[in-house]
Amino acid sequence: MTRKPTLAVVGATGAVGTVMLSILSERADVWGEIRLVASKRSAGKRLVVRGEEVEVRLLEPSVFDGVDVAMFDVPDEVSAQWAPIAVSRGAVAVDNSGAFRMDPDVPLVVPEVNGAAAASRPKGIIANPNCTTLTMMDALGALHAKWQLTELVVASYQAASGAGQPGVDRLYDELGVVGGRRDLGVRAGDVRAALAEKLGDQASPFPAPLALNVVPWAGSLKDGGWSSEELKVRNESRKILGIPDLRVSATCVRVPVVTTHSLAVHATFASPVTVDEAHEALAEAPNVVVVDDPAKGEFPTPADTVGADPTFIGRIRQALDFPNTLDLFITGDNLRKGAALNTAQIAELIAAELS
Amino acid sequence: MTRKPTLAVVGATGAVGTVMLSILSERADVWGEIRLVASKRSAGKRLVVRGEEVEVRLLEPSVFDGVDVAMFDVPDEVSAQWAPIAVSRGAVAVDNSGAFRMDPDVPLVVPEVNGAAAASRPKGIIANPNCTTLTMMDALGALHAKWQLTELVVASYQAASGAGQPGVDRLYDELGVVGGRRDLGVRAGDVRAALAEKLGDQASPFPAPLALNVVPWAGSLKDGGWSSEELKVRNESRKILGIPDLRVSATCVRVPVVTTHSLAVHATFASPVTVDEAHEALAEAPNVVVVDDPAKGEFPTPADTVGADPTFIGRIRQALDFPNTLDLFITGDNLRKGAALNTAQIAELIAAELS
16 A cells, blocks of 8 residues: 555544544554544534644545555444444454454454454454453453463442543533532532432432442453443453453453553462562563552552553462462553554554554 | 359440440340540530440549450550550550550451350450451351452442541531532542632642542551551451462542441452352351342442441352352441441450350
8 A cells, every 4th residue: 555544533522532532643653634523413523633724524435545544442232233334345353342243254353462363354343342441451461361361350440531521521420519518528429419409319320329439340240240331351351362261350340530540460370370470471571561569659549540551560469378369450541552552453453454 | 154244345435435335235245334434625424325325434444343354346455555454453454556466365256157266365464356347247257158269359438437537527528528419420529629729728638539439548657668558458357268379459449438347359269169159158248248130139238238237248259260269249337347336346246255
């Protein structure tokens, strides 16, 4: 290809899309035209990418004509309908929804871990993993390469922006109500009552108050009481790491953080691994930063991670009672590595392939 | 004993002491005199217990003369010094600090689980467990009795009041700064900067911002990168449940909640257990409430738990890949069952023994 490839960003005005535009503006510019696409509600808006204003175009089949790579940052059902249309018009679709992730004919790609998988895409579609799974994949991929992962027990501390812009807006609204009060969080229901009084029946994407609270639920209900988010962590980790029998239990919990997911991970390997060896392997891993000196108060937190590209790993401990097992704490910006950044990295793999 | 026993509450003015006074005012009144005791800073204050004003007395040896049971809600070093003095003056000491919990001559008691252990107290001291451990003991004790617990992987979501009144004050101060702002939590360091600007170098009991953040640290640094809080969960669970070889890994994380600790628990047993069987066993367990119908949005959260006596259990799932294993989510008011309530229950065991 002599011209630079054309990129379409579908869902350019959402929470992930907004971060995508700044990521595309920051990274080495491999793209020719960047076409911004959204639903009727947002078409016609003008957004800035690479320092230039671009008018958002309506999502319709012809918008994909001449497009080489089409990224989708939209709900599952929109991707399910439109990614195949983009492919039929000649684009490779890189989809950040859950619509295609477990399709055996769609690779699920984390470039640092299984980038080669992107080359084989029978449907012309490549899937971007769920943000919770992505938070730990770079670190676990590096450890798995050396010691062979066999078991994962994960508890998440997930940010409001995992529920999109409505999640962010709701958390800010709730913090506006509780901030300055010193009488809340001391009696059952007092936070609910304060929110109801000030915010009325304004819809929340969360099934309980998030300010001054944690909510052990994300996604939809599946068999056995599992949430869809918890099953994604299991099934997507297995597919990305190529360990079909990886044993996984996850409990997914929303916390009052705007952006950046955190995970407490209990990871068991086939062979013995020490903390020093893990530090060494992670120091060499791409896009992973080890922050692990609690004596100096150094460990990853969401407030220190948000806006950064790498994932941060700390609190690495050898389990006292479980052989070949490490306990660790991982943070990652759920809108960047957890979504837009990983999608951009996949798209760049395709751009390199086309050039 | 013909008279009702005399109780001393040492540390009556602290975060736990304050809750203790309301618990003593609510429960069946087994006490004669209730003597409130504190350090020089608080001695002379007048506090209300059982509807009556009582003057706080200075902590000195003679304050224990005539006392039958002395509760200690004070830092480790204060308990280490003063509990033996109370015993030497004739009292049974019930200590809520960490000073004596792992002493083999001091029973570590959760009345619903191992209440009988309180009767054998060679030093005259009974220890009250750490709040994080206590949050899950009633539920796990009931499950252990039926299926024999062998492994625990725990991730905590711990409230600010676990760090006492300074923790509560700090969280409110921080929420006062971030509440109403809609520009924070989006760039690394922005929350730190906003707090520094508004709160200056006002001391925090937390090693990082807690508002709009989670902090994977509680307690002091121990060997292998473990925090003291994480080791307490391991060692105290083993002692209370009477399983010296119980395999435990815990990761303790502070969250911006005022009061009520939450735990994601991955519990493995010696024999198979279904979700229905677990529901049944927990429904019969004292002071445990099952809240587990996610289809109706029912699961425990801190905001719905604070101020209540029981611990709440939900999200009970049979692990998909681990035999004989349940994943669950537990909440408990860390100042009530996690501290003052359990101490009051132990003291009542002694009162019954004396009567």
